[in-house]
Amino acid sequence: MEQIVKSSSGSAKLHTRKGFKVSTAVIVAVLLLYAVTVLIPFYMVIVTSFVSDAELQSTIGFVWWPKAGFTLEAYRIMFTEDVYVQNGLLSIPSLFVGFLNTLWTTLLVAFSSLFFSGLAAYSYSKVDFVGKKKFFMVELATMMIPMSCMTVPSYVVYDALGWTYTFLPIIIPGLLGNASMIFFLRSYFDQISKEFVEAAKIDGMGHLGIYVYVMLPIAMPAFIAQFIFAFVSGYNNFAGPLLYLYGGEPATYTLQIMLSDLGGLYSSAAVVCANTVIALLPMIVLYIFLQRFFIEGITVGGVKG
Amino acid sequence: MHEQKRFLTAKARDNIFGIVTVVLPLVIFFSLNLAVLIITFITQFCDMDYYNLNSMVWNNFANFKSVFTDVRFGKSILIMFWLMTSEGITFVLALVISVLISQKKIGSKVFQVIFFIPYICSTVAVSLMWMQMFAYEDGIVNSILVSLFGEGARVSWRNDPAAYTWQLYIVNLWKAPGYGIVMFKAALGAVDQSLYEAADMDGATKFRQFFSITLPSIAPTSFYLLFSGLIAGIMSFDVPKLFAGDTWTGEAGVNDMGLTPVLYSYIRATTYNDIPTASVISYTLFVITFVMSVILFKVRDRLTKEE
Incomplete structure (x- = not known):
């Protein structure tokens, strides 16, 4: 990655010296146009969430800017007159219930699978043990099995296990690590000199100690990138929770399930948009602050289902 | 830690640590995922009541015929x-x-x-x-x-x-x-x-x-x-x-x-x-x-x- 950044900034110097040209204006115009297309839905969802229902219903066409002024009515309804709270099914606004469910399941799976994937990657990279090559081949082979194709019929197995309407089907499969994480972390560990390991061994450290106190700090950027990928996938996961949790207790719904459910429950476009804004906000804020890690994490994470 | 060293050589410890850590991530694949692959594979050839696995009966490729037509x-x-x-x-x-x-x-x-x-x-x-x-x-x-x-x-x-x-x-x-x-x-x-x-x-x-x-x-x-x-x-x-x-x-x-x-x-x-x-x-x-x-x-x- 470092190399890529260096060489691309080198080329930047080469090109910008020529000064401002018509081509620059064309390029910036095209990029601006594309940026507008990308941003329009966000503009729509934010503006609509602040428009009063009366204005939405009386206006023909899209309300580009509320003439009657901005109102927090939609957010008030969302926070204080939640459908599920009013029906006595939940005690705090449903989107927060969803958010908390998503947060703890996603963080648990992300941390756990990072820890175990890292352990395996450490062994593949720095420990000599019998059958290492063969184990690695098996690990790679599992990576090529497109398990995501089986999400729908897997329901029958989880049902037989009694796991449906519980968090188990979204937690257990990722708990002990996954192949692509191992694969990525191993290639990162391979770049770390074996001398660090040898030096720690002479100091009397065991493998677990070396992994936690030596490798983890050095490989932190790799761990952060993988964590981001795991976190984004978990936060946005829809198909799994839809199959295994939807239709059960609302208290077990994840954020995305809650969001899609509320989308159908409210007739007010403003409230639906307010829900969407609140659900999107944490991820977008996180992305703006950690964009380098986001881009690294998601580009190495590969195909998202 | 010091107790262990007497019984196990460095080589043996490497082997145990290595094998345990690389087998752990494979456990779920070879239990849960494999079960999903095998069971759903079998269901393709059977009639079934709702989600009841015990009700599976061989049906002579009828599912394939119905899907592909x-x-x-x-x-x-x-x-x-x-x-x-x-x-x-x-x-x-x-x-x-x-x-x-x-x-x-x-x-x-x-x-x-x-x-x-x-x-x-x-x-x-x-x-x-x-x-x-x-x-x-x-x-x-x-x-x-x-x-x-x-x-x-x-x-x-x-x-x-x-x-x-x-x-x-x-x-x-x-x-x-x-x-x-x-x-x-x-x-x-x-x-x-x-x-x-x-x-x-x-x-x-x-x-x-x-x-x-x-x-x-x-x-x-x-x-x-x-x-x-x-x-x-x-x-x-x-x-x-x-x-x-x-x-x-x-x-x-x-x-x-x-x-x-x-x-x-x-x-x-x-x-x-x-x-x-x-x-x-x-x-x-x-x-x-x-x-x-x-x-x-x-x-x-x-x-x-x-x-």
Whole structure:
């Protein structure tokens, strides 16, 4: 990655010296146009969430800017007159219930699978043990099995296990690590000199100690990138929770399930948009602050289902 | 720790630590995932009551016959291919935009940050936004169409079979390119700059340079993106499902115009409580995706080694 950044900034110097040209204006115009297309839905969802229902219903066409002024009515309804709270099914606004469910399941799976994937990657990279090559081949082979194709019929197995309407089907499969994480972390560990390991061994450290106190700090950027990928996938996961949790207790719904459910429950476009804004906000804020890690994490994470 | 050292040699400890740590991640695959693969494989050949595994009875390939002669399955495959062409446009769009960003004119950093945003948004939020965008009365899309071409240009995106699928198409075009832009940008930055300098000296045009230097250099990334785009196309489920809403009627959008194979298998499994045919559909996609994944994996392996 470092190399890529260096060489691309080198080329930047080469090109910008020529000064401002018509081509620059064309390029910036095209990029601006594309940026507008990308941003329009966000503009729509934010503006609509602040428009009063009366204005939405009386206006023909899209309300580009509320003439009657901005109102927090939609957010008030969302926070204080939640459908599920009013029906006595939940005690705090449903989107927060969803958010908390998503947060703890996603963080648990992300941390756990990072820890175990890292352990395996450490062994593949720095420990000599019998059958290492063969184990690695098996690990790679599992990576090529497109398990995501089986999400729908897997329901029958989880049902037989009694796991449906519980968090188990979204937690257990990722708990002990996954192949692509191992694969990525191993290639990162391979770049770390074996001398660090040898030096720690002479100091009397065991493998677990070396992994936690030596490798983890050095490989932190790799761990952060993988964590981001795991976190984004978990936060946005829809198909799994839809199959295994939807239709059960609302208290077990994840954020995305809650969001899609509320989308159908409210007739007010403003409230639906307010829900969407609140659900999107944490991820977008996180992305703006950690964009380098986001881009690294998601580009190495590969195909998202 | 010191106790252990007396009983076990360093070699033995290496073996135990290594094997335990690499076997742990394999445990779930070889229990849960393998169970899913085997059981759903068997259900393909059986009749079954609801989700009751004990009720399975051999039915002489009837599920295969019913799926492969099913008009709806055929339709879902056609819609899948239709939507997949958006992956091609996504690919070209991502390449063009990333080349433009790489020129490092004004604000290329800010542009890149913006272009990646749709990719990190959940499919649920994206679908809710775009359903609002496509709303008949006050959606932005119709507002723009009407202000440009008059009232006659208003489209009933939800209820017109000819328009319905285009919603899903446009959503994909909006969401997917961010990933390609970032991938292409990294690949473009890694192209050997001395090649361009040499070509400049030989008097090659920028146009010529793009086709004989840039494109070959980023070929592995292009191949990877095309293939992963195709796989994403095969697996298309979230957005079609969200646009279809509750599928208790068994219909995916008006006239089934939003029916993708994965969504159809979901409808078979939930609305019709029919796991066996859902398994047949899933396994058909599984085989196609598996073959593609093997190829994709080989490419990714090569990409990682080059880095």
